Amino acid sequence: MIAQxxxxxKNLGIQKNLGIQxxxxxxxxxxxxxxxxxxxxxxxxxxxxxxxVYSLGLAIKREHLLNTRDIPVVQxxxxxxxxYHGPGQLVVYTLLDIQRLQxxxxxxxxxxENAMLQTLAQYGIRATAKxxxxxxxxxDKKIGSIxxxxxxxxxxxxxxLNNAMDLSPFNGINTCGFSDLEVTQLANLGVHIQTHELAIxxxxxxxxxxx
Numbered sequence: 001m002i003a004q005x006x007x008x009x010k011n012l013g014i015q016k017n018l019g020i021q022x023x024x025x026x027x028x029x030x031x032x033x034x035x036x037x038x039x040x041x042x043x044x045x046x047x048x049x050x051x052x053v054y055s056l057g058l059a060i061k062r063e064h065l066l067n068t069r070d071i072p073v074v075q076x077x078x079x080x081x082x083x084y085h086g087p088g089q090l091v092v093y094t095l096l097d098i099q100r101l102q103x104x105x106x107x108x109x110x111x112x113e114n115a116m117l118q119t120l121a122q123y124g125i126r127a128t129a130k131x132x133x134x135x136x137x138x139x140d141k142k143i144g145s146i147x148x149x150x151x152x153x154x155x156x157x158x159x160x161l162n163n164a165m166d167l168s169p170f171n172g173i174n175t176c177g178f179s180d181l182e183v184t185q186l187a188n189l190g191v192h193i194q195t196h197e198l199a200i201x202x203x204x205x206x207x208x209x210x211x
Contacts, residue, residue, distance in 0.1 A: 014045075018048040019048070022050070022051065023072075027076060030046075030156040039097075041097070043097055045203060046095065046158075047090070048091045048092075049089060049091060050086065052084075052085070053074055053085050054068055055082065055084075055085060056075045057079055057080035057081050058079060059080055060075075060081055060082055061081065064177050067172040068172050068173070071084075078149045078157040079147055080147045082176070083173075084169045089195070090199055091158070092202055094155060094156070097153060105148060111209050112146050112159045114209070115202050115209070117129065120138075120186075122201055123193070124191070126138070141183055142181055142182070142184070143186075145176065161186075162184065163187065163198050165185060167185060
């Protein structure tokens with residue numbers, strides 16, 4: 001069950017701080033909201049962490065699943081390959097009417113990448129984005145991922161940013177479909193912050209751009 005604790009954001013709609021939520025339940029809630037929303041429905045940003053889970057994108061190739069052990073594997077409807085979610089990783093889901101916002105998918109990807117880049121810069125971390133591999137990287141190690149789905153001119157899914165988590169489950173997959181891609185997180189880079197606090201500059205950067 002998805003908790004409902006809405007906070008209204010000027011010019012954007014609603015922010016929900018959902019805490020730790022099951023991935024399947026959250027996916028279903030995003031799908032239902034997108035399917036039933038209309039032209040007047042508010043845009044929403046959901047802040048969440050997930051229990052350990054591997055999320056498969058629509059482009060998944062099963063050879064990228066190496067050793068998933070007892071971690072659940074869930075087929076998603078976002079773009080991309082396979083990634084891992086777990087406690088200590090910030091996930092922000094962007095339920096946006098991109099047609100109303102006059103955005104295309106590439107523009108939204110750039111907005112989400114820039115939100116992570118700006119946030120990391122605030123903590124003294126120099127990161128980059130790659131035009132051919134969406135996401136955010138520190139010295140070629142991936143720290144932030146993006147995956148989206150668009151239906152009826154509206155998008156859902158969003159971004160994930162590694163904060164202070166157990167990174168070892170990433171060894172059980174070819175992250176994002178790359179066999180040699182390493183991952184990192186803020187804690188490994190000397191920044192120690194609560195995940196709900198990390199959400200604040202991310203949300204600010206997204207809403208400032210969209211507003």
